[in-house]
Amino acid sequence: MRISELSTRSGVAIATIKYYLREGLLHQGEQVAATRAEYDESHLRRLRLIRALLEVGRLPVAAIKQVVEAVEDETLPIHEVLGTAHYALGPTVEPEPGEAWDAALAEVDRIVAGQGWTITPHAPTRAELAQTLLTLRRLGMSVDLTRYAESARRIARDDMDKIPLDAPRESAVEAMVLGTVLYGRALDTLRRMAHESESAHRLDLAPQDTFGPAPEDAPSEGDRDAPTG
């Protein structure tokens, strides 16, 4: 197909497609004449991956380029291709060298060992979790994350059940990026919903009681103080 059809079918503007071609995110089409290239289904699939990484994963173009290079490098095992995309999804955390940082990192390794997890030593998630632990400690909050780790393990199994590990590399990466981001967002929202409910139950409130300000046109709240039976 021509670039105009690729644009129509993918919903990506021609100028944007040309930008992806220049940046090496999208592989070149087959040059069939001096001013015309042919594109195929592989280009459509790649555009879908780029948009997923960009719009759902909110990754910068440089990170997307790394992911695309990993997808294209046939010598890389699928686990590493997934890893490249996966690591790109997390924030970049700079270590704060010192005793407190080392202690936090050691705590991270204890949590990982406690769960029996297989994590490479250079995984960026180690520094990410160390930073959060350090912040919790500075604020005097509990740093015992055992129960969170157990929940995370259960959740990750459900996540991975949805990723077709034997599918073509691009499809597997796309499914992993979409899954990590979208199910992560769903989990975060559900957790906050459960907070509201848990707070209502602990304070023994009736279901109609409000959590936060009601909209202007909300029904009367005269029965606000009526406790649940």
Place this chain on the structure above:
Amino acid sequence: MRISELSTRSGVAIATIKYYLREGLLHQGEQVAATRAEYDESHLRRLRLIRALLEVGRLPVAAIKQVVEAVEDETLPIHEVLGTAHYALGPTVEPEPGEAWDAALAEVDRIVAGQGWTITPHAPTRAELAQTLLTLRRLGMSVDLTRYAESARRIARDDMDKIPLDAPRESAVEAMVLGTVLYGRALDTLRRMAHESESAHRLDLAPQDTFGPAPEDAPSEGDRDAPTG
């Protein structure tokens, strides 16, 4: 104490404190002379809350003002004060009126009912989850979130155990904001760590196999393809 001591003890610049006073985030000190006001522990506590909302919660000043007003309104039950802060922590999602949106919202309500949760009808988390469900459906991904909701319920109980509901309103709100954001971040990182481990196990890889690109100075990866026993 004078504003200079308040600044030193809180670590917040005098100009910033004056800005919070002007914006009504921080209550006025006691005017003891034409050009001098006295501040006390309540101001220190409030500054700590503001910084927590700003730096950890990343809330805009307008949202922080709403939270502060809820903390100060003694007629509001603690559940509503917590709710105001809690709702401010989430993104604002605009509904996309139409059949698909209504179906997604109905699905949200089914999930909530399935868990037996007490959620007010105007909770912004409903629209938030509906939007994610709609995106999942459009991408042809599974929208069955039952297991995520069950995990969220377990996690929320652990979260709420850490919030002193009988503490002064400001302390309870601060603990809830910090807990929601920091434990949420820890959970997200742990989930991604568990992904890496789960991927390694499913692909039957040895612990030394890399997930994503190794740093330049990493040891040789010659044994990359050796499977686990």
